Amino acid sequence: MKKEVDMLDSVFEHFLKNNHFFRDRDVLRHDYIPKKLPHREDQIRHLGMIVAPLLKAERCSNIFIYGKTGTGKTAVMKYVLSQLVQKAVKFGVPVRAAYVNCRLAGTEYRVFTRLCDSLNIHVPFTGLAVGEVFDRFKRGLETQNLSLIVVLDELDELIKARGNVLLYQLTRVNGALCNSTVSIIGISNDLRFKEMLEPRVLSALSEEEVMFKPYNASELQDILWQRAELAFCNGVLLEGAVSLCAALAAAEHGDARRALDLLRVAGEVAERKNAKIIAEDHVREAEKRIERNRVIDALTNLTLHSKFVLYSVYLLGKANIYSAITGDIYEVYTELCKEIGVSTLTQRRVSGLVSELDSIGLLNSRVISRGRYGRTKKISLAIPRSPLTKAYTDDAHLGQLTNFTPKCLIIKFGKTKH
DNA sequence: CGTCCACAGGAATGACGGGCGG
DNA sequence: CCGCCCGTCATTCCTGTGGACG
Secondary structure: OHHHHHHHHHHHHHHHHHOOOEOOHHHHOOOOOOOOOOOOHHHHHHHHHHHHHHHHOOOOOOEEEEEOOOOOHHHHHHHHHHHHHHHHHHHOOOEEEEEEEHHHHOOHHHHHHHHHHHOOOOOOOOOOOHHHHHHHHHHHHHHHOOEEEEEEEOHHHHHHHHOOHHHHHHHHHHHHOOOOEEEEEEEEOOHHHHHHOOHHHHHHHOOEEEEEOOOOHHHHHHHHHHHHHHHEOOOOEOHHHHHHHHHHHHHOOOOHHHHHHHHHHHHHHHHHOOOOOEOHHHHHHHHHHHHHHHHHHHHHOOOHHHHHHHHHHHHHHHOOOOOEEHHHHHHHHHHHHHHHOOOOOOHHHHHHHHHHHHHHOOEEEEEEEOHHHOEEEEEEEOOOHHHHHHHHHHOOOHHHHOOOOOHHHHHHOOOOOO
């Protein structure tokens, strides 16, 4: 025990002594909002103009913001609103902003709960009818006499899962209020989101639209340098490393979040290797590390059956069937369940699990028709095999299956070669 | 040109664990 | 403690369908 403490001690000391890279690590986190947002001046001005009427206690237009991940939607929004609220406080106008991440909230109930929280109304986190929570929200709002601006981030996720009801209620809430107003800002990552909305909801929501384009490589570089100056000590960062981060992220739909992640992890890699400066190599290693962590992270959070489904696709790949169809997967999956001794889910459910794995990004699935031979899904792994192999041997359940090959695979192998 | 495969994927329903208000 | 409602997961039943085959 004593020895372990000493060892840890030296690890910590080493960390403290050699921490000459980072001045402020948090600057590179994606929830950090910088004082300036480069290349988003237009959007900031546009949004500012739209929300300005709130300062005269007039309701502002509902806004619909869309753009891919890491294009600065959330950061710009938070920035504009914090400025707005500051001004409002200064002029004594009752304006409040409520920010809800719909994907994290997950259900209408929890979205309304968050809205109530922002008005300091306590509601139990479960147990009430959704309508009741909404009523409390309305009543609370009405007594507080203020302009509430509701930001619904990642709105598409909630709508996909739950439908239009929430938005429908929210867009109509002003009709029931006399003393207060609600303005809605919907943020979506999915550009096709509009198609999922009912026309009346869409027209109510998108009185104004603001579009965020992906950053290009040189814009990303500006962003990175701006943050790097705050995050790192002077002279530890090689210019090439920054260019590479920007280039890699630009290739992947101009995602600033990814660029920042790369830079931060590259810094950590360099730090751990006792390097003197952060160079391109560290960025490349960061890229690998992020990908591997993402996979392992996603994997460990899966339920047992989802793991089996994913493992089935993996095994089929091992037998040279790289794009399996639903039926194949269900066969393999069934055998895996039998081997471990758990009851199987229905094919309908497994098909649903495949779709879930698809949307997490672990599987690719595409509906195809094989004419006479039916309509099905072609399913393949969306991630490299090597991190999976390792993660599986470490897994409590799947580790038991390392030497198990389903019979149907042996029969199919050689017979079905697509 | 119709048939019919092998599912997709929506809707209704139910079991379950959890928390509420009374 | 009860009765009620919640969200989640799963099942059952269902209708819909692209296109190769005959």
